[in-house]
Amino acid sequence: MPALLSPLTRTVTYTRWLHLLSGAVFVAVCSMVYPGFEGSGPVYWIELMLSPVPVLLLAAAVPGVRLAEGLQARLLLVPGQLVRHEREDLRSGIAVARAASWRDRRRTALWLVLRAEAGLAVALLSVQAPALTFSLLAAASGTAPDDELPLAPAGHHWSYALLAPLPLLVLAAVVVGGGAAMTAAARRLLGPSPAEKLAALEERTERLLEHNRLARELHDSIGHALTVSVVQAGAARAAGSPEFTDRALDAIEDTGRRALEDLERVLRLLREGGDGRAADRPKVADAGRLVESARASGAEVDVELSGPVTEVPGPVSREGYRIVQEALTNALRHAGPRVRVSVRIAYDRAALELDVRNPVPEGARTAADGGRGLCGIRERAVLLGGTAHTGPYDGGWRVHALLPAERPGP
Template structure:
């Protein structure tokens, strides 16, 4: 019994009822339009024609109204908030094609006509049910002795005991119609107001674009901040060891720590602002191969010997390729610091024809176990190379870890 009555006490049922009653109220102007037509059009004098005009003319009129693009947005918002259920995931948007306009027109007409039926029954049935419930104990004073009303005739019949059950049954039927109509509209609303195939494709493309952008930002954050933290850790350790014996080097290391931390904070603030979909306070400059000298100097201050050979022609490398190549070198140095420690690193960056060649190697030494989680490492480098349609090899070779990257200079086009 409680399970049967649960929909009646559910707030969703009465939100849907309010949506239906609102549709019935919206249909009133269209009925007035039908009445106006019957009074102004010639040759409209047959009762059947009048009834047809009054009751059937709102159907095409409501459909035409639904063709207005903004009606879909308004109906979608109302459906999502009031009908709920399967309709709760709808995204209100205006119609952008005739296919969605036609579906919206059909839905708007359906909403109004189902709504007017529920609204009319909601007004008429409760008073009639109350009359039936009180009929055995109330004298309504209707009709005359000569011509008794139907109520008085029923009151004088032997079927008087059927009146209260009939009243309860009438209310139950009304409540059932309200529940069923609301649930039915909730389930079919996505068919009429849901996205078209073109909108689904556009939504999937936008979702893929956002995901790719967030993945790129996460990779940028890992490469920049991860490298800075690795270098800062080694710089702080080196400064602590020589603080008394070599104050000058300690001051230099502390200055490098400050610079690295500040740059990392700027990158972090910039990336987090983009992830929050907010406009950053200022556009963070993107490091390129021109900034390699500063990156190498910070690494050297951390106690790592870096033997670098940088081609002067890197100045003409396209900006997009130059930015990615800088991040590749940065991640390669980070990997060396994390996994091999303070071992000598050899770096070569040069332009050969229409390609940029990057080669980095370091002794394996007492190689540390790779830490689980927290970074992209070689995988992140490989992703960058793949995006630029380049080539990459990485792995142990003759007692050293060697990574070679070849990027076409036309990758940015």
């Protein structure tokens, strides 16, 4: 019994009941014009049911009607779910968007007619069922029942009291079942079209790609800052030189400040969205500060620049900076602060080539032993249509990336 009555304790049951009743409002308005409220018999009820259909069919041709019906269906048939405009959220199965095709209009027309007819039936039952219950109680108590009801009890008898709850139970069953049926119908008739589903999938894919990009940004920036700070602190302790310690502290401060700027920018993106002011992001021409930071840690870094690297197109330049940053981070982390690293950056209008090499001490862990850094390098290259290779090379370790970077000529 508690399981049977549990639907009556849920808010959604009553919001769906309200949705069903609201469908009868338009029928009542149309009945004021035709056929009125005074008729009776099968012909009258047929006319009452059919009178709003032409107007509903015309209304369905208006694109905004589908949006209004979808919004109302979400609010009342699936309350509690986040309601967003148009394609942003289709988890409820009910779209909130204007009709974009005649197929959408046809489905909206069928939905409007179904809602009106179901609403009329539920409205009549909602009035008649309580009235019949009172009539049965009256007949059981010996008073005159309402003779105008379709199923009015005949005579007086105490046993009518046993039947009194039955109309209310029927009403409850119709409200629960009808609400569930209308929800299913809304998902089918007001559900997203194939084009809307595709647009929602594309939007979700773009959000996931953006989140992955931000995760790579944090990994590279914060990982580099922590690695450099740890290595420089260890080198300063081992050197025992006040002068070296001062340089290390300056480098740690500068690296930490830039990491905080990157962190604030990424957090701002997550909170507000947008393109995150791409101009604020470091470019491959700024790789010199990465080199200086690595040198301050005790590493020997040889740099070779070829071509006008300051003219590398923005997206390629920014991703190139991150690739160099990750390669230097891995060299310091896995080969130690005294490692010798060679960095070559070449740009020839058609492509940006990045080549970072370092020896690997015997017994040292390599970047391939774990972490997401190398995967991030390859992902960055692939997203730009380029290639990246990482791994052992000539007794050491090599990160080599080739990124298409064609820029318009003068």
